[in-house]
Amino acid sequence: MKLEKLVKLDRRIIFLTMAAAIIFPLVFPFELPMTMQKTTRGLWQVIEGADPTKQGVILSCDYGPQTEAENQPMAVAVIRHCFARRVPVLLASMYVETTPLSNRALEEVAAEFNARATTNADSLIYGRDYVNLGWVPPPIVPMLQMGSSISGVYRVDWDGRDTSTLPLLQRVKNYSDVAIVVSISGGSLPMSYVAIVQPRFGIKVGAGVTAVMAPDFYPYFETGQFSGMLAGMKGAAEYEDAIAEKYGLKETRRAMAGMGAQSAAHLLIMAFVILGNIGYFLTRRKP
Amino acid sequence: MHISTDPWTWIGVILTLCILSFLYRDNRFYRFAEHLALGLANAWTLAFTFHRVLMPYLIQPVGAAFKSLAADGPSWSLLSPNSNANFLALLPAFIGCLYFMRFVPARAWLVRIPIGIFMGYYTGVSIPAQFDGVVFPQLKGTIVTPASFEGSMTQGIWAVLVLIGVLGTLTYFFFSREHKGPLKWAAKTGIIYIMIGFGASFGFTVMARISLAIGRFYFLLRDWLGIIS
Numbered sequence: 001m002k003l004e005k006l007v008k009l010d011r012r013i014i015f016l017t018m019a020a021a022i023i024f025p026l027v028f029p030f031e032l033p034m035t036m037q038k039t040t041r042g043l044w045q046v047i048e049g050a051d052p053t054k055q056g057v058i059l060s061c062d063y064g065p066q067t068e069a070e071n072q073p074m075a076v077a078v079i080r081h082c083f084a085r086r087v088p089v090l091l092a093s094m095y096v097e098t099t100p101l102s103n104r105a106l107e108e109v110a111a112e113f114n115a116r117a118t119t120n121a122d123s124l125i126y127g128r129d130y131v132n133l134g135w136v137p138p139p140i141v142p143m144l145q146m147g148s149s150i151s152g153v154y155r156v157d158w159d160g161r162d163t164s165t166l167p168l169l170q171r172v173k174n175y176s177d178v179a180i181v182v183s184i185s186g187g188s189l190p191m192s193y194v195a196i197v198q199p200r201f202g203i204k205v206g207a208g209v210t211a212v213m214a215p216d217f218y219p220y221f222e223t224g225q226f227s228g229m230l231a232g233m234k235g236a237a238e239y240e241d242a243i244a245e246k247y248g249l250k251e252t253r254r255a256m257a258g259m260g261a262q263s264a265a266h267l268l269i270m271a272f273v274i275l276g277n278i279g280y281f282l283t284r285r286k287p
Numbered sequence: 288m289h290i291s292t293d294p295w296t297w298i299g300v301i302l303t304l305c306i307l308s309f310l311y312r313d314n315r316f317y318r319f320a321e322h323l324a325l326g327l328a329n330a331w332t333l334a335f336t337f338h339r340v341l342m343p344y345l346i347q348p349v350g351a352a353f354k355s356l357a358a359d360g361p362s363w364s365l366l367s368p369n370s371n372a373n374f375l376a377l378l379p380a381f382i383g384c385l386y387f388m389r390f391v392p393a394r395a396w397l398v399r400i401p402i403g404i405f406m407g408y409y410t411g412v413s414i415p416a417q418f419d420g421v422v423f424p425q426l427k428g429t430i431v432t433p434a435s436f437e438g439s440m441t442q443g444i445w446a447v448l449v450l451i452g453v454l455g456t457l458t459y460f461f462f463s464r465e466h467k468g469p470l471k472w473a474a475k476t477g478i479i480y481i482m483i484g485f486g487a488s489f490g491f492t493v494m495a496r497i498s499l500a501i502g503r504f505y506f507l508l509r510d511w512l513g514i515i516s
Contacts, residue, residue, distance in 0.1 A: 015310045022497070022504050027514055069502020070495060096332050134339055140412060156343045195420030196412060211495035215488045222449075223428035225420070232491065233498040257515070258501040265497040 007279040014272065021268045025260035032259055039221050040238040043182065043206040043228025047081050050179035056088035056172035058146070060183040060193070061102035062095050062139075067186030067210050073236040073255035074184050074208035075105040077243060079130075083113050084247040087179070088168050089130040090150065091158075094139035094189055103132050103158055112251050127166040132158035143192060147175045147201045175201045180227060184208035190217065194225045208235065233258055289513030300511045303503055345376045429453050452480040 036044070050057060059078060063071040082089045091106050093099045110124045117123040124130060133154040136142045145153035150173060151163040163169050172178065181203055183190040190207035198205050204227045209217055211232030220226045230236055236255035244250045291297065305320035351372035352365050364370045382404060388397040431450050436443030458470060459477030466474045509515040 012311060018500070019504070022501055023508065026501070026504060026508055029515075067495075067499070069505070070498045096335050097328060099335070135335065137336070137340060140409070144412075156339065160338070160343075191421075195416040199416065199419035211491040211498065212488075214491050215484070219425060219428070223424050225424055232494055233501070234494070254502075254505065258498065258505060261501045261504070262494065262497055265500075266494070269493055269497075 005279070007276065007283055018265060018268060021264045022261045025264045026257065029257060030260050031256075032263060034238055034241045034256075034259070036238045036242060037231070037235070039218075039226075039229040039231055040235050040242075041228070042221065042226070043078075043180075043208075043230060044081070044239065044242055046180045046204055046206060046227045047078070047085065047087065050082075050085065050087045052086040052088070055177060055179040056090050056168070057082050058090045058092060058175075058178050058181040059102075060181060060185075060189070061091065061093050061098045061105070062183060062189040063101070063186035063210075064095065064097040065101065068101055069258075070210045070233050070236070071184050071186055071208060072101060072105060073233065073240065073253075074230045075102055076109055076252075077230075077236055077239040077255070078182055078184070078208065079106060079109045080112070080249055080251075081239070081243050081247075083109055083124060083129070084243065084249060086129070088172060090133060090168070090172060090178075091131065092133040092142060092146075092154070093135045094142070096135050096137070099132075099135050099158060106130060106132055112249075127161075127168055129168070131163070131166055131168050133163070134158040139189065139192065140196065143197050144200070147197070149174055175203045178203060180204040180206050182206040182208060184230075185213070186210050188213065188216070190226070191220070194220055198225060233262060291511050291513065296510050300507060303507065307503070345380050347371075348373050348376050451476060456480050 047057060057078075059075065059082075061071070061075055079089055079091075089106065091102055093102050110126075110130060113124050133142075133150070134157055136153055142153045151166075151169045154163050157163050157166070175181075175197075181193055181197065183193050183205065185207065186209075190205065190209060193205045197203060205225065206228045207217055207226050208230040209232075211234070214229070214231035214235075217226065217229055217231075221229050230239055233255045237253070237259050240253040240256050244253065244256075302320045302323070305316040308314055309317040348371060352370075352374045355362070355365060355372045365372060365374055367373055368375050382401050385397045385401050388394045429450055431443075431446045435446040455473050455475075455477030457477070458466075458473035459481065461470075461474075464470060505515070
């Protein structure tokens, strides 16, 4: 039986087929219908409800280059949503390797908005509308200290500027001036916000997590500890889609672009799993 | 098609291809890229720690304190943690330096001091946090009450299913008694939930790994080859 060969199929053939399944939909994109999950909607609603004159959003980017493909579109989407509503963004990184990645996301979205701006009020100005707080180790220190003074724990920003002179940090002083902390992470750091920060300061916490981590975090969304959650590239794509629909912001949507490839790859894996199982059972039947 | 002329993109492409070459088999290009990534990550962390942590939190305040001491003489403000010029930063720096006593066998016991402080601090913060932030809210979320059905009947049914799953799974891991009778059926229910959980985790893992592959191919096709607009 030829199908029996499936169990001995060279893995390199599988890799090549997978590469083809990913490349083809990227080069010839097609849009699939997208419905927003309640986890994504939860985060969307909190940022929609934030008061731009009084509140800011802390975006805690806690991922490395290894999960950049999943986490970076989330960071870009959340920043874009905040800027569309003129909600100030305070970017922080709990891991040192994230700092250049998250800074790139912030600068990229600010440049998008500034390209369309015609007046000073329209423009997004560093220190007034957004700030990159940089990195202070270990994570537990800034997480707790931001409850009393953000500029107290982040004395200098990403560029080494004195944070006490930045107008945004004179307005958004601590967690009481923050609508939500969104932890975009490749690991379990959002849990630290839920366990350590939330009970003490009563702040809302949102998460943007890789698909691998998502099953671990669903129980915390169900209990309301996470106000919202972006689960994997799909969560980021849903968020990008919602922003494009409501605010007409259709700039680079990396997660949306990857959804066709994701679906094609999933179908291929399902086919391999089914064929592999058929091959396995046929092998078992033989004496 | 518009191939990039940016040298940084080319470096990224070469290293990406070096890493992907492992899919064919282990080779020197892969090992080179792997070692380079490790070295760069360490160097980046060291340099960033010096400029963004040691400088603003230790070297600058202590340096300013010495200058102030030389210019204005001793003052209590030099011991204030809120002052930009203070000697207090030397205390945690000294305790941190005790980690290096590991290299002096006769005084290696001193390393226990920073380790003890570190462990004590984290234990003090983590134990109440685990109860307040994880155990109690999750326990509360598992208890089914009439309020669970107030939103909608479906929501109530899900709450009951979660409760059955929690009890079944806990029974499966209860080894003090042989799984017979009701215990057997509860444990069997538990293993079904566990298997569904594994299946969901595997599905999410596949999705995550595919996402990472998409990210790299997106970079190659868009940033390097310019095939995707």
